[in-house]
Amino acid sequence: MQRVGVFVCWCGSNIAGTVDVKAVAEALKNEPGVVFSTDYQYMCSQAGQDMIINAVKEHNLTGIVVCSCSPRMHEATFRKTAAAAGLNPYMVEIANIREQCSWVHKDMALGTEKAIILGKAAVAKVNLNAPLTPGQSPVTKRALVIGGGIAGIQTALDIADAGFEVDIVEKKPTIGGKMAQLDKTFPTLDCAACILTPKMVDVAQNDKIRIFSYSEVAEVKGFVGNFDVTIKKNARYVKEDICTGCGACVEKCPMKKNPNEFNLGMDNRPAIYIPFAQAVPKVATIDPNACNMLKNGKCGVCARICTAGAIDYTQKDEYIEEKYGAIVVATGFNPISMDKFDEFAYNQSKDVITSLEFERLTNAAGPTAGHLERPSDGRSPKTIVFVQCVGSRCDACAEKGKEYCSKICCMYTAKHAMLVRDKYPETEVYVFYIDVRTPGKNFDEFYRRAVEEYGVKYVKGMVGKVVPEGDKLKVQASDLLANKQLHIDADLVVLAAAIEPDKSARPLATMLTASMDTNDFFTEAHPKLRPVESPTAGVFLSGACQGPKDIPETVSQASAAAAKVIGLLAKDKLTGNPCIAHSDELMCNGCSSCANVCPYGAITYEDKEFRMPDRTTKVRRVASVNPAVCQGCGACTVACPSGAMDLKGFANLQIMAEVDAICK
Amino acid sequence: MQVNEYKPLIVAFCCNWCSYAGADLAGNNRLAYPADVKIIRVPCSCRVNPTFILRAFQRGADGVIICGCHPGDCHYTSGNYYTRRRMAALFSMLDFLGIEKERTRLEWVSAAEGAKFAATMNDFVQTVASLGENKRLEDLRCKK
């Protein structure tokens, strides 16, 4: 039996004004387990806390009930008081007789009666309290960043800057991501490469950062502070540590006609290639589907030409196991496929392109060396039509497109239109828009400049169809403000395709037990207050994997995620919340109901041997809760059919005791 | 205002992060509701086992209300979605057994909705009071 002390606070007149505190203290004296009961003007004051500490010592109290304000206000205070008195801090229960009693009831008699009942419930609960100790787990002081775009790069640099080791896993042969493919960036129009490539070099030169390029995450085990990750390093048939990136092999490779992914297939690359001049790591990669040597053993030119001896046709995929304390997801985005948008003739004409393709067409390092030429015949376009919201803001039930706004298209289209008019002033540029959305610093000013200074023709309306006819693209569109249908003979049509999360994100989310929304964007732990954390402890979100974002937003989120990671890695031990679920193995059936509802993936199963009454042993599948991952919501306790799963601090019997006390 | 002599006993399960805070806010703003409501704090509405509800009725509660964060705002991301399914099934079953459906309720009250908390409790108390004493799901042994 506990020895419970009850402390009724007056809170000046806040409580004492409508609750007869003396009567409460007196009534609770007779409750089971209560050996001491008193009242005081301000329990939270130093004098009040000292009174508690003295009473604990004097009366050998094992449990404390404070009838006062909300536990959300002073539970932490009184737990510290209990600890100071030598008690386990979790032996304290608060009866909320201020916010939920004296402040909402005016009648003294009713208020007092209710305060007594709330006090009884707290006493009933504390009688069943057991000392709880928060679990501690060590922290592996290294971080993994999945994805090497600007989000991953920024996060990695910031974490490394704080002195922690970081590994970047990038599935492409080089880091850089989408930003490396861009030409200029809005709203300042500085060149993407000029601001990105120095950061890529910083990553390469930082001795705290390792890059696993051409690699992917194969398996994730463990939990916050202690992840075990298997990284699959795909065979690139070139020894990374030996290759100097001189490019001799690339020049001599006879298999030259393979679509160049970096230029979105608008030109070709050899079977052995370096994606672009500033690639990091600057190492060649052999495309096994294109290389004659790998396909049928005939060729070997690159091996002969390589003076460093870096070519290795026998290289195999390699699996590397690493330990991390935190994982940052930075898997980014892709434009959606235009296959379903027949009306824009994307698959019928080479001169209908996506905006990302347009970036490559205007990029000095792109397939046309920066000259704006039509992909079909190389002529410079005289009339260009930009179409906004292609596949964004669609109905949820529509067969094509996404429900959300892709956020970045309005601004990059304004940029494209402006750049065209700047470089080729004789070109006619139309932008068909539904709404122009430009929230952001200097964004609307930028868009207005495109219209007012550069003479881009913004038309409120949408393109209905594009029909290739001769060497022209017949564009039929609406001008809603003029209530007209426009027919434009365009040379080039640029589609602002919606963006979607990278396809690798879904299987990764499963591995990480991180949740996703229906669009496969990662869900944040709280949409407003914890935007860079996933609900799964130790997993953080950076960049467009969480939702459409432009570069400044991505970079700020990347740094925010890094700050969260640094905060985690700075700790030597993680102290958990002790009010977590635990499973009684003897009663557990291993039915998986609890694991199905756990939002954190905190429950795993193991086959355990049990001794039976007849001295035989039996192997059963039973649940076990990882105390470092469990957040203590209690969803599992209700899902469990046998009642094997219970929640510490809010146990079945404790809550029932409260119910009983209230209903008595 | 109609004076109802009968004082029902209401047990309210409130999730720590939204509804319990909403109840606190009702207090901060001095928004009155009947003293018949007694709140039990749970970490999340999904901690509320149907057995707790039945237990309350057994011991003489006349109404049980469960309050949680609004769907999508759960502190534990998805706890209240499970609550919603569990309670839909349970309340429907209680109704099937002929137990007045007005005695059970699930409400979403955020930490900012002190006024909603008080209004909800006022309404619920009035509803239950008009039904009178819970006789269909009580345990006579637990009566005084």
Next chain:
Amino acid sequence: MNNNKYLREELLRQSGVNPKKCMKCGKCTATCPAFDEMEYHPHQFVSMVESGDIEPLLKSESLYKCLSCFACIDRCPRGVEPAKLVEAVRLSVIRKQGGNRLSADDVPSLLDEDVPQQLLVSAFRKYSK
């Protein structure tokens, strides 16, 4: 106005169209092959029915200029289906007493070697009660 409200609801019920889903992008009108023939265009049907401004539509020749090609339905990113609304407005006219657009007597004068029989049958079905 009350009358309009009733008509509006009736049109929405008949067509199953929810004009509130429209984001006013104008893709329906952009894609409409009968644009030049029509006084009111698909997006206008949606916004005018939504605002209860239905009288002009009832009187408009546009009702019969719509080809029912359903391009607007196909292209609408929001699944609003303007052609169904045009159809509903047309039906509300031709279903009235004497509202038939085409009577059997008119048919012989329309016969023409180039007009396929099928077109007449379909027009007859579309324009008469």
Next chain:
Amino acid sequence: MQKITREQLIAKASELLSNGTVSQVLGWGKGEFDYDVTPTLFSSAEELENGFVFNDFCGANFSKYLVSKAAKADGKLLVFLKPCDTYSFNQLLTEHRFDREKVYAVGIPCEGMADISKVKAISGDGIASINADGDNLVVTTLYEDAPITIATKDVLAERCINCKSKKHVAYDELMGEEGEVLASNRFDEVARLEAMTADERFAFWQNELSRCIRCNACRDACPACTCEKCVFDNPNSGVENKSPANEFEEKLFHIIRAYHVAGRCTDCGECSRVCPQNIPLHLLNRKFIKDINEFYGEYQAGEEVDSRAPLVNYTTEDLEPGEVFDRGDNNA
């Protein structure tokens, strides 16, 4: 009359025993009377010949027995499964309750099983023998001189009249012809109760549940109730109780029992079959199934292994509990 005979089943079991596919057979064993068939383990052709029966009273669903028996068997265990049993079989696999590798499942067709209480209602007590004769059952009793002939279809168990499926959803081998999922009227009775007033429903259940003697047969026969320790026996659950001391506990027990299997119950009907007090417990289960189907879309527990039960799942668009009761009004 069942389409498959005892002899065919014994032949199949003996063959599988002799060729070493299985080491034991879980089958229906001879009881004291022709109608009290008992689940029994057989290890040899001889035992089968002496004790194995198959008749219109072999209603027992063997899936549940696999939880305890499959683990203990040395080799594989042969189990005969009627179509409805296979749903429980899958559901238990979903819940990892037995090792699939330890079981050899033979699906057998079922023409519906007879309900002995319905037979007794016609023949009276003191049944000495029951034999199938075509579409009839011939019953001899101690008190009647002449055998009584009863049409089997008139004494079919309620769950068989409303059979939901003649299709096997799991087996290693199938005997006889595969059937179809049926469009049954199994929810009609639930709907009839729903249409009553709350007072009428309360009176109905008061009458039914007050007969409960808390023998736990419903729980013990239920293939979804396979907990190592039942919540009603678990002192930490707060609802531990052993006897229906009063009407609250009758209700508590049956609500919680049905709630605990909600979403997992395959509607095999064992609870009602074994209830010595003839309480229509399956109606509680079917109420949950009907609700779940209506609220969250059609779901048949056990139809697929590893399907996620509706109560451990959710969508963000689920209806609110308050809307449950409004639905009828909206449609009106």
